[in-house]
Amino acid sequence: MTKERPSGPRPRTSRWTTRRWLRTGVAITLAVLAVLGSLGVWAIARTTQVTNDLVNHRSPALNQAIRLESALVNQETGVRGYGLSGERSFLDPYTRGLADERAATDRLTELVGDDARARADLTTVTDLAARWQERLARPVSEAPPAQAVALATARADESKNTFDALRRAMSRQQEHLADERSAALADLRLSTRLRNVSLAVIGAVILLVAVLVFEGLRRGVSTPLTRLRLAAREVAAGRFDQPIDGTGPADLRQLASDVEAMRRRLVEELAYAEESRQRLDDQAEELKRSNTELEQFAYVASHDLQEPLRKVSSFTQLLQRRYGGQLDERADQYIDFAVDGANRMQVLINDLLAFSRVGRVHNDHTAVDLEEVLRRTVDALSVVIEESGAEIEHDPLPTVLGDPTQLGILFQNLLSNSVKFRHPDRPPRVRVRVARDGDEWRFTVTDNGIGIAPEFREKVFVLFQRLHTRDTYPGTGIGLAMSKKVVEFHGGTIAVDPGHSPGTRMVFTLPAADVRAEDPS
Structure with missing residues (x-):
């Protein structure tokens, strides 16, 4: 006895099919992954941007500022040495410093193009450097040694004050650039953490989705199908009274309902079959x-x-x-x-x-040589064949599986009918032909006798049906009926060929011996 199901209303999701559950789950998963993916892409892009700014702008700008300071310090050292000693060799650092200053200034101008404070710092440094070079460096470096020493001594205090101001400006510039690089490093660390968190969340969501999909398929598809399979096996094992209940999505419950309907129909059919078997x-x-x-x-x-x-x-x-x-x-x-x-x-x-x-007394199927059967039949009919002047010719006949006595009756009835119902104006001519047709042998017995009218071609195989009076043609009208019974007992068919004229052509089939031998039935 099955438990009665609650009659309360089902939730709307109970009408959802497996496809709808899958579509909804996939849609939600794709939406969540799209949001997380967008966040991850943004985090990666932000990390790349901050990295590029740090690597391509902040750090190179600080390095170039330090290089600029080194170039100016070299200039100051060279000019001061030349002003004290009057030796031209002391101007080598000054000359190299001028080239390094131009290179560093050009590179810094390129790197701080979008930073207003950095541009202002660079402008301050270049202005102070230009003032120092104009007031001291170029006049001293271009003057002869004796004049250079006097000029350097005269302008020593001014040079010191100007270069000290330049040093302070370069220090502020480097401090600002270092602060910006530190800020960029902080942004990089934050972006990296955000990127790593985003990727970790995406991985966790993917893992969670995989677990949910597996569990959903197990509960919603695998388990209901397993229950349905076990119930179907019990029914197949013979427990036809075992009801089949469906669980899971709507389509699986419908499948279970269809299988249950099939089980009930099988029970009805089995009951009817049992009743029919009893009647049989x-x-x-x-x-x-x-x-x-x-x-x-x-x-x-x-x-x-x-x-x-x-x-x-x-x-x-x-x-x-x-x-x-x-x-x-x-x-x-x-x-x-x-x-x-x-x-x-x-x-x-x-x-x-x-x-x-026929089929009751002689029913032993053995290999029968039809050549021998036909020979015995011709011998039995030799008197009537000789009296009528009949000629009988035949193809080489095969060996079939059947009852020799009944097959002898078949050939005797067909040949005797061909001779009996001969045409009065010509002697009988009977031809027996045979051909293989798939799994059967197709035989034809053709004569030139009086023939059979089309309306009697089925009637001649009925018991006691005669087409002529006993005075015209003797007999009981049972020969062709017996021939049909013999052929059908052997699994073949027999009929009158409607397309043959004049005379009669009887066509019958017998299964080939090799086919019957391989057939286990």
């Missing part, structure tokens, strides 16, 4: 009983009925021989009728017995 068993039992009665009837017909029939026929023939000609003509005619009726009754009983035995 009852019918089989009834058929078995009927066949037993038919066998008893066949026994009675072959023994009990034929014995009095032979007695009637024998005494009627004895009466005909002893009193024939002594009675009047009508009495002789009556006696002839009685003898003929008894003989036809005996032939009819024998044909009925032979028809009932």
